[in-house]
Amino acid sequence: MTDEVEVVVAHAERTTVRVGDVFVKIDGDADRLAREARSMAAAPVPTADVLWQQEHVLALAALPGAALGRLGAPSTASAAAWTAAGAMVRRLHGTPPPPWPGRVPDRHRAELAEACAWIVANGVLTERIVDRNRQVAEAAFRPFAPAFTHGDLQLDHVFVAGDEVVGVLDWSEAGRGDPVFDLAVLTLGHEERLDEVLAGYGAEVDVAVIRGWWSLRCLTSMRWLIEHGFDPATPGGEVDVLLARM
Structure with a gap:
């Protein structure tokens, strides 16, 4: 029996396909893919096993467990x-x-400036909603000590089994960055889980900065999502996150 090829994600920059228990990532930026592999090797957290690597291509073993959740779903x-x-x-x-x-x-x-102008000009959201979230987003622009960040820590990139984290996927954006950004992306659309995440994090974090990153992330991703066939107005998605700040 031949395993089917499942397209996990596909766009002009990167494509990921799954065949059985193997995920194959194809990246047009070979340097970025090499940095991703190096980030996974250096991270002190569980990641997928690298099965083999070539220029532009990285093969990874499937992780056990299940995703922590999905944006737009409980x-x-x-x-x-x-x-x-x-x-x-x-x-x-x-x-x-x-x-x-x-x-x-x-x-x-x-x-942010370019995204806000595009959203209003194309009637995606009202100017009032955009202006309010742009004000909230300003909290993200402050001095910080750079940390080892994942850079795209969506909750469906974190796999758990029972009460334990068993793996973290997609390190293509990893590097020196704002640590609060990781916490914001992890809890995007799941504000009710923020206290639990911060309890585990165990360090003081300015929640206003997390909210700033929520607004900033949603505003700046809106155009890309729409132009690549995703619906940010799906219940619990980016539009609802922005409306929650009103």
Whole structure:
């Protein structure tokens, strides 16, 4: 019997397919893919096993367990699992960061202005909603000590079994970055789980900065999502996150 090829994600920059228990990532940026493999090797948290690597291609073994949750859907993971996810992020942030930069706030500031103009001009959201969230997003632009960050710690990139984190996927954006950004992406659309994550993280975090990153993330991703066939207005998704700040 031949295993079917499942397209996990596909766009102009990267494509991931699954065949049986093997995931194959194809990245147009060979350097980024090499950094991803190096990040996985250096991270003090469980990651997928690298089966083989070539220029532009990385093969990974499937992780056990199940995703912590999905954006736009209630998470069935336990409170203890969310707390364990917070502790996992703290271990990552406590490790010396790699030499290459991750997400840069100055770049986000320029992206924010352009994104807000596009959203209003195309009638995606009202100017009132955009202006309010742009004000909230300003909290993310503040001095911080760079840490080893995952850079795209969506909750479906964190796999748990019972109350334990058993693996973290997709390290393509890993690098030196704002540690609060990881916490914000992990809890995006699941504000009710924030206290559990912060309990596991165990360090003081300004919640206003997390909310700032929620608004910033949603505003700057809106155009990409729409142009690539995703619906940010899906219940519990990016539009609902922005409306929650009103």
